[in-house]
Amino acid sequence: MAGKSELERRREERKGEKRDATLYLNERSTQQQLELLLNKAVRLKPDDLFGYLTRELSCLALPVTVYQVTGSRIIDLGGETAVKVTVHCTINGVSEVMQSAICSFPLPVVVTPVARSQSSLSRNSKQNSVTEDPVQPDVSANSLNTVEEIVTKSSELLKNKKIAELESLDTCLKSLDVSLPDEVTVCMCASWTISLALAKSACDLLHKPLYELLFAMNGVENETVCPPVVVARMLSGGTVSNGKLKIRDFSVIPAETDYEEGIRNVCKFHKALGSVLSVKYGPSALAVLADGSYAPSLDKPEQAFDLLQEAMTMSQLEWKTHLLLAVNINASCGYDPEKNRYELTSGQWKTRDDLLTYYTDLKEQRPELVSLENPFTDQDSGSWCKLSERLGEGFTLIGETGRPEASDEDKPEQDIQSVESLSAMVDKITWNSQSTITQLCQTSRTIMSGTRQLLLNCDSNVNSDCVADVAMGVQTKYLKLPAPSSFDFLGIYNRLVQIYHHLKSRDNKSDSRS
Template structure:
């Protein structure tokens, strides 16, 4: 037993620790908690804190039941493009009271429609997706996760994925049944005409030269159908992860790192931010269609702030050059959907020459201080009626011609260290050819954000992933663990504006690179600012490390083909 306090030390304003201890001990014995309370009171008697009630509240809080998910609630929001989207709010029971713990919204991706589909139809389709997602969140998913520990991310994501697969299979069975009924009905009503005789083209001779008929252009694989309401799955998964981090008193990036590594890592590094410098895609005012994004790749060891400042300086100088080259100071630039200036050009050499000139004027060594990556987005350039890629308005190239085109371009601009989606995924032969002629001078990257299942493409050294639709936190952890340094993370134009958790995810997953888009728009700058905040926090704690040199997927030391994955 501890001796009572002396009478001189006790005043009317001070708590009588002996009396408190005795009363609380009686309370714990009556309620069957003598051992736990006895230890807490002995420690209280020794420490004699100034805020006795706060001290007791903190200790007794540890004895309460862990938080449990009580329900989910949906909220309709608008994304960065002003399109309708869905946000999931997670409510938990904490100390017998229901409390809103977190909310999250992931980017939504719908299969692109034909150009004949009007905007009103697309808006209605998106509204239907959002309505279904809201029904899922408020109904089935809420019931599915009730009473679950928000820190149990694995179990949460397993339940969410199982629910999605069940709904997807039901939808598939319905489509197959309707298709079969339609075919049966058509075969009974119509007599199909006999197919025309097959015609073959002879060799075309012109003088001394002859060429054979071009190779057939492989048809596009059918796009993966997007299940109506699927955006609810990713939003709920992220909301649960944020709630779990809150319960454990950790920033989200540390919580995700713990989930991925099964233990807290001793050191962290900040993924190198790849910043969109210029846009020249099909939506730009010029004829050039090929380069959807020209991306700045900073040298290793730079802080995020330094990368942003350098990008802004380059963009300012590029704008000055473009304005000086137009009459009366007029400009043909605007900010693209990716948050970067979109320039009016007709040939791919023009924007690259502009960047080179801006670097020279600022004393920036292109190919040493900064590098470039080109997002070709070739899948958007295909003219299926002619079986070619539309590199520029009216300028068509076959897949083999495009191989030579890229080779010539990279040879002229060695600062380009990566090509993103230079071909469709169906043109496997051309991926291999381009990889052979490039060697180690340039890496080929493939965007798999809408499938999250790496295809077996020869020569590909890295994949770009994004959290969209039904992608759960566990899905991201799985693919980044399986492919390690071969994965980088990217944003999409329909990101929610106010959510910076994307940056936490990139840091927590231990990624080497992160693609955040341009430096315009709240939805992007929120993520850049969060990355800066994490970098400063880690530096203050002395656990931030910087990479000395670029590593795969952008700067491979030796060619390495990724393992095959079933489609």
């Protein structure tokens, strides 16, 4: 009797399982859907039956949604603590780990005594004795806690949102209400990193590269796509070096019409420059900054130009034929508002007119020079206009986005003209300065809707695996990169070449079809 009751119990369990299975399948109309698909497949007779069924069944699946966003502390290349942001998605009812991005904190801005405004000094009297020594990065516990708080709140906001709807996700990120520390850049950096991880996750699911996702967001047609012009930092001065030279950095730009060959020339030049510095200053001169550039002790601009010329000779390249020159003056850090003077070399002060003459003469002496970045303060719009007029077409002036416009009374009578109207101007956006991918796309569209162009500036605190895709996707005219001094940075250059060849081969295929 005991065996019989056990048998009956098992039968009842099996009947219950069958009832549950039937109910589960009927609620989802499984049999009807499969019959429709099989009948359709019989009519079409595709060669890859199971591939066809897989594609059709995927259309019936629930959309992939965000399950959670997590943050974990890691150590970055500089030995500082960073936060790795990881996106988890619900796929077919199961939580899966997707893509990650690194939230490295921006290096602090080093401000010289003369550049610091009186108002900022009064706000912090302890900093009245400011030196020009480089300030080391200081990632405070507050900053790390803030990033983790932002990640936690974003996870709550984004839960169950469709991962493919990136613009909607970014809108949620912009609505974050977080008690911020003094540095607003920390919140911006965290929000940008989350947005980047979401975009990379969406690309994984859509089986397309990040730049193509951004093409769709920006409404970019394949026929109009142009790869960004690379601006590669080579030499650095200012507060990051021990010399008297205040100019921030010297960069090279490929002049080759062949994109890959231009990138190759940049790498050859950087290697040759290292050899020149090693011979002149010893092996210790081969040490590079976080952005990959060399920072020898230089006291005047001519020394930098001579080193670049020696590297050009050693690399068997030629100015204008293979490479062009760009200089970041960073005049704001050498400007004294009380003296109303600029300082490009310690102890040597120049008026606006002196600088105008210097830049004009420099362009005549060095025809390879095609760009100046921040040659005057943002407010000195009259001098920007004069310089643009003197240097003429074909020369590029680069300034910060959102540059304040001087009032008419501050401008000379002949210069009642906004810097914003200069066609030679390029607006610079720094990586991490936008809160989301969507905001970067909107900013780039706004800038390039007129006659202006965009430069995306990337320092060492970047997610190097997606810099090239983002720059290509938003169609920035210029991409300022760290020198190719490490595998991470070199990977950005190689990715640019890879995307270029992919787009080129696709264009060739479309031409052959037509």
